[in-house]
Amino acid sequence: MTTPTGTTASPVTARLAEFVDGVREAVGRGLPPDVTAYLVGERLAPFLGTADLLNPAQRESAPDRYRQHILHAEPDGSFSVVALVWLPGQRTAVHDHVSWCVTGVHEGEEHERRYRLVPDGLTSRLVAVEDVVNPRGSVCGFAPPGDIHRVWNACGSTAISIHVYGADIARLGSSVRRVYELPTSDER
Template structure:
């Protein structure tokens, strides 16, 4: 992941909404719901990133940490996915909220035995949140254009390095 960028008005709107949403969240499920609800009206467009950042990397999805809250309670990251790029099946160390800024992100959901239990396309303007357990998934850019999403995690990614708790390498997981 790249270093934190300078705050912009759009990023300030996002961090203000996240702080307000977290004030009364009693647990991770509530935090994910409240942050998703707070992010929807202030979800920025892809211009939040520089043209160079929006290019992504041909070797795999690229993340840019845009903000890390000083108390470690959350961080905001933009992820750029070129067509065909995918994550490994994984789960998370904390709650997460994702808003799609550009393109289409196809998400596959798995149960604890790695049986596929759902799938769907997330399009620009859509915001979803989740919290462990039950957050085993994989993301694929199935579109023909670069996809960009904003990820808000309930931890400081500059300190922990990754939001992934575990990666799964199942022989039988559906692709």
């Protein structure tokens, strides 16, 4: 099925349904966003790299940009599970998010540059604060504010990551709150 935003949703595997049940339990506790992200990350880690997590349609890429597959959107809007499929060289813009987020690398590796927003007179600029390489099996989570970053696939093969957001991405179309087009300094 194609959503209005051009993302895709397709039937879930039994393994993915098991993961979604674990996320539902963690989110249902009603804890603060940072704690929820931590708990969801604990549930995601054992599923990364398993061959039967995604069906073939959920592993499909796009030639011009990374591809988003919506795997699950909870009916009450409390969370969504998305697979992002990245061909070599594909990247995001510098951005932040609408909600807490947990990401895990299912296949390949992702590179990430994290930024800090710094007032600069009457304007602002971004300063790179950390570069991270996330290999297969790695999990990270965060809750806004302070979640400004860029992600890309710098390896020579396809990368797939699983993202869990504390929002209804099927309805919103994206987890991105804001794209930053400010001057950046890659010096830390």
